[in-house]
Amino acid sequence: MSSSPVSSSLETGLHAARPMDVIKVLVQRSMMRVRRMPSxxxxxxIMPVFQLIAFSGAFGFAVTSLGIKNALDWYVPLNAIQGASFGAVGVSFGLINDMQTGFFDRILLAPTRRWVMVAAPLAAAIVRCIVPVAFVIVVGFLGGMNTPGGLLALVxxxxxxxxxxLVSCAFALGLxxxxxxxxxATLTQFGIFFTIFLSTSQVPISAMTGWLRSVARINPMTNILRLARQGFLGDVTWEGSWGGLLAxxxxxxLSSWYAMTGIKKFDQ
Amino acid sequence: MTDPHLMKSPRSLRSLFQHSFVLTKRSVLGRLRQPAIIAPSFIFPLFFAALGSASFHKLAEDPYFTKNIATSFLNYAIAGAVLQGVLFASTSAAADLAIDIEQGFFERLLASPISRTSIVLGRLAGSMVVAIFQVTIFLMIFIGAGARIKSGPLGFLGLVIGGALLSLAMSAMMAGLAIKSGSSEVVQSTFPLLFVLMFLSSAFFPRHYMSGWYRTVADWNPISHIVEGFQGFINQELDFSQFAKAWLLPLAVAIVSIFFALRSLSKRLAAS
Structure with a gap:
């Protein structure tokens, strides 16, 4: 590729389509797939909402006995994050389909920069994860969830x-x-599943014991869940936010770098 | 298929056993040769049990829990893990039967001088053998992790047999579905339903601590009663109610499910 005139024009940016236009078209295409294959x-x-009902129904006592007013306050952020991750991983299923049908090879031949091939699925992942997150939040409100942090809780x-x-999608793309x-995609789902459950998914760190407590303390997901939950359990503070934002x-x-090196390997 | 057992008359009871034995062996070997398929039925139940015992250990500080339910959450989690493992394994065993249909092996069995019933019975017995090994391995791991079986070796045996009977019930139900649909996808698609039923029961958390409609559903869910029978073998002295819940309930489901599976088989035979 590197010696051909096409690739040299790609490298210099000559004749290349505007990245934002390409991203917009590829995001629209990803949404079209959702409409055409809703199954x-x-x-x-559905799964995040079912898990929300199952966790709050089955394990509700375990968190309310720790002083949390409503089990939904604890589990809505968890299941919203889960829904976002699984919705985002769906983008990689579309990519595999494109690879199998040869469509992805045709996209690679187009005068487009390689980072756009990563940025477009990531943008599609953001759009795709909005619906499950919104659905979980609506069910949470219907179930009487509290938001003492106000609008900042939702932010x-x-x-x-x-x-x-984004992390789930980028990691899935890299793989x-x-x-x-x-x-x-299956490996990514396993990875997300174990990372989420080996954090404060079910109960706070103070209620954990042994190996899980040690793992949860160093798991970055614990900080992210703290960021997500703080507005549902109390006020939003910088102290409760910075760890999650940094993570x-x-x-x-890291995951974007993994995806970018992945597409370079695919090219080679 | 050149096995001499298979060449005998399909009508005799003896040949039924012989054919079933050969097909059981094939079913068990088929499972062992696909570790990627059988591994989730070991990994996920053990993971959830470990997670539950590390997350909910404070429940053991509640006097009601220690007096009436279990001495530790690890002890409580054993039954849920056994149930989950057996359900996972039974579903994938039935999916194997559907794959046999999809790939034409089932038709070749029908063309051979083999007892028709043994096609189903062999698969079910194979599931039971896998369940016996699975439950035994689970119990040994849990005992190694510090769990204690209050009713001793008889409780151990009771749980292994209970697991095998549950496997028979679920495999028969799924095998009936596999024969009826002839599609592994249909069989696999029932798994989310089992997952829902498991969560809406006392498999992962005691019913005593549930409330509202969730508690009502868990009270009516037969899985709650089966899993509580299993828990009884581990956490209580032996009594009749454990046998009724852990043995008779799965056995009743198994009888109905085997009838369904054999009926599906005869319908498929009539159609072919």
């Missing part, structure tokens, strides 16, 4: 959910570019 998207919409939750959506099969920033950078 692939619906599970990421913190949105930042956390979008952040995790998909390397493995080029459905196993990449999201570092994870987004």
């Amino acid at each position: 692939a998207f619906i599970p990421s919409l 913190c939750l949105a930042i956390s959910a979008i952040g995790i959506g 998909t570019f390397r493995l080029q099969n459905l196993g990449a 999201i920033a570092v994870l987004v950078l």
Whole structure:
């Protein structure tokens, strides 16, 4: 590729389409897939709500006995983040489909920069994760969830959910570019699942014991969940926010780097 | 298929056992040769049990819990892990049967001089054998992690048999579905329903601490009663109610499910 005139024009940016236009078109295409294949998207919409009901119903006593007013205050942020991550990973399923049908090769031949091929799915992931997050929040309000942090509670939750959506999508893309099969999305889902559950997903650190307490303390997801939950449990403070914001920033950078190196390997 | 057992008359009871034995062996070996399929039925239940015991250990500070339910949350979590593992494994065993149908192996079995019933019974017995190993391994891991079985070796045995009977019930139900639909996708798609039923029961948390409509659903959910029978073997002295819940309830479901599976088989035979 590097010796051909096409690739040299790509490298210099000559004749290349405007990145924002390409991203917009690819995001629209991703949304079209959701409309045409709702069966692939619906599970990421239903599962977080089911888990919200199941966790708050089954484990509600475990958190309310610790002084939390309503179990939904604890579990809504968790399930919103889960919904965002699973919605975002769905983008990689579309990418695998494009690879299998050869459409992705055609996109690669287009005069577009490589980072756009990563940025477009990430933008699509943000759009895709809005619906499950909103659905979980609506169910939470219907169930009597409290928001003592006011509007800032929802802002913190949105930042956390979008952040995790971006990390999940970028990691899934990195794996998909390397493995080029459905196993990449499955592995990402396993990774998200274990990372979330090995944090303060079920109960606060103070209620944990042994190995889980040690793992949860160093798991960045614990900070992200603290950021997401703070407005549902009390006031939003900088002390409760900076750890989560830092964790999201570092994870987004690392996973984006992983996705970018992945597409370079795919090219080679 | 060149096994001499299979060449005998399909009508005799003896050949039914022989054919079932060969197909059971095939089913068990098939599971063992696919570690990627069987691994989730070990990893996830053990992970959730470890997670639960580390998250909810404070429940053991409640006198009601220690007096009436279990001495520790680890002891409580064993039954849920056994139930979850058996349900996972039974679903994937039935999916294997559906794959046999999809790939044409089922048709080849039908073309051979083999007892028709043994096609279903072999698969069900294979599931039970896997469940016996699975529950035994789970119990040994839990005992190694510090769990104690209050009713001793009889409780251990009671739980292993209970797990095998539950496996029989679920495998038969799923096998019926596999034969009826002939699609592994249909069988796999029932798993979320089982997952919902598991969560809406006392598999992961005691019913005593639930409230509202969730408690009502858990009270009516048969899985709650089966899992509480399993818990009884571990956390209580032996009594009839444990056997009724952990053995008779799955057995009743198994009888109905085997009938459904055999009926689905005869309908498929009639159609082919």
